[in-house]
Amino acid sequence: MTALKLLVQKFGGTSVDDIERLKIVAKLVDKTRRAGYSVVVVVSAMGDTTDHLLKQMESLRRTRPPPGAVKAMTPSNLREMDALLATGEQVSSALLATALYAIGHDTRSLNGAQAGIYTDQQHGRARIQGIDTSHVRQLLQENQIPVVAGFQGVAPDGSVTTLGRGGSDTTAVALAAALEAEECRIYTDVDGVYTADPRIVLDARRIAQLTYEEMLEFSSLGTKVMHSRAVEFAGKHNVPLRVLSSFRDGPGTLIAGERPAGGSRPLEQPLITGVACNQDEAKLTVSGIPDKPGIADDILGPIARVNIEVDMIVQNVGEHGLTDLTFTVHRRDYLQARELLGRVAEKLGARGTSGDSSIGKLSIVGVGMRSHAGIASRMFQALAREDINIMMISTSEIKISVVVKETHLETGVKALHRAFELEWDKPGQEVVSNRSQGETDPAPRQASQV
Ligand code: ASP
Ligand code: MG
Numbered sequence: 001m002t003a004l005k006l007l008v009q010k011f012g013g014t015s016v017d018d019i020e021r022l023k024i025v026a027k028l029v030d031k032t033r034r035a036g037y038s039v040v041v042v043v044s045a046m047g048d049t050t051d052h053l054l055k056q057m058e059s060l061r062r063t064r065p066p067p068g069a070v071k072a073m074t075p076s077n078l079r080e081m082d083a084l085l086a087t088g089e090q091v092s093s094a095l096l097a098t099a100l101y102a103i104g105h106d107t108r109s110l111n112g113a114q115a116g117i118y119t120d121q122q123h124g125r126a127r128i129q130g131i132d133t134s135h136v137r138q139l140l141q142e143n144q145i146p147v148v149a150g151f152q153g154v155a156p157d158g159s160v161t162t163l164g165r166g167g168s169d170t171t172a173v174a175l176a177a178a179l180e181a182e183e184c185r186i187y188t189d190v191d192g193v194y195t196a197d198p199r200i201v202l203d204a205r206r207i208a209q210l211t212y213e214e215m216l217e218f219s220s221l222g223t224k225v226m227h228s229r230a231v232e233f234a235g236k237h238n239v240p241l242r243v244l245s246s247f248r249d250g251p252g253t254l255i256a257g258e259r260p261a262g263g264s265r266p267l268e269q270p271l272i273t274g275v276a277c278n279q280d281e282a283k284l285t286v287s288g289i290p291d292k293p294g295i296a297d298d299i300l301g302p303i304a305r306v307n308i309e310v311d312m313i314v315q316n317v318g319e320h321g322l323t324d325l326t327f328t329v330h331r332r333d334y335l336q337a338r339e340l341l342g343r344v345a346e347k348l349g350a351r352g353t354s355g356d357s358s359i360g361k362l363s364i365v366g367v368g369m370r371s372h373a374g375i376a377s378r379m380f381q382a383l384a385r386e387d388i389n390i391m392m393i394s395t396s397e398i399k400i401s402v403v404v405k406e407t408h409l410e411t412g413v414k415a416l417h418r419a420f421e422l423e424w425d426k427p428g429q430e431v432v433s434n435r436s437q438g439e440t441d442p443a444p445r446q447a448s449q450v
Helices: 019-034 049-062 075-102 134-141 168-178 212-220 228-237 295-305 331-348 367-371 375-385 406-419
Strands: 005-011 037-043 107-110 117-119 128-131 145-149 152-154 160-162 183-188 209-211 241-245 253-256 274-290 310-315 322-330 352-365 392-396 399-405
Touching (some): 005 019, 005 168, 019 037, 019 075, 037 134, 037 168, 049 075, 075 107, 075 145, 075 152, 075 160, 107 134, 117 168, 128 168, 168 183, 168 228, 209 212, 212 253, 212 274, 212 352, 274 295, 274 331, 274 406, 295 310, 295 322, 295 331, 310 392, 322 331, 331 352, 352 375, 352 406, 375 406, 399 406
Parallel strands (some): 005 037, 005 183, 037 145, 107 145, 209 253
Antiparallel strands (some): 117 128, 152 160, 241 253, 274 322, 274 352, 310 322, 352 399, 392 399
């Protein structure tokens, strides 16, 4: 028997929310098999199971330990946390295997260890160290469908580990890489990646194809379609990824590397691929600090040490030996960062601190901007026309982000989407961010995203 082409199909929490949804997923797998593929399935926990399990464990940890007992969060707690959380995915895999069996497929559910997923010992955020694919390959050879519990592996000491929230995507990509699958399909509740949030921009359109780099920018900007680590992994191993909906048919969005130059069809290269906006931002300023070497670390060091991630940083031109420093953090970290900054400011003899937690970030992303000048000014003009004041700016090779007032985000996204002509019905333009050939976009207009 010649080996069939292999697809990895990963179904997220909303896709396996209840028994009815599981039956639909089984049919999707069945359809892929009928199309002549071998399939490895990876599943997340049903719906918000993981959150529930977390809450249960939290409630136990909150109960006060008896006098003299070890403190609440110990390594063994972390170990049990992983043992507990991993069960969510195991439930889905056993149920889905049963659903597949019921429609006539030979199938096996596998937990992380059974699927040969070896990780390091870092409970709660373990990294995959290697995959022993022999068991999965054996099942495929026997024409069975392995249904792997995502998000988990086994540590060197034999304990169950988990890969961090959203980690089933990483399981799927890692398996696809190790098994050299044709494609890793990530099924979710949206039917692809959009040029902007379709709930805000009604004529946003699904992007047919984008690069790993672009997808990474979108993920880090809060477009919660995929786990960033999974995208990174896919890029490193060149695994083609496709994001698609388990709720409706369609080609989804393909995420792949850039094709070599000189692709077949000449395309009107869109300058930018999409617009992202992120409300979860806050900014802090410390003013009147001595303008001398080491000062940035004096201020940001204490913030980093408590694991608060700093995004944008701007230092003003110093005057009379004094300067200001402004930076942004996630809004949930605002109060803690503000308090830390207050203490540092006092120590440094700064003039004062201030903060604003009602800001947001607007970003444009696209590999097309790499080779075009004037993208930034087009962005700034579009915002100026709407009277939107820009407070901070940061750029990378394929992204420009600005901080604006939160109340300006919606108008801003719409303005940018228009300014870069990302809406429908532009003759001569295809929704392909790649420099090369891509698919056309046959999907009907989607007015809303789940
Ligand atoms: N169930 C885990 C979570 O909710 C992993 C995943 O869904 O990928 O984070
Ligand atoms: Mg989940």
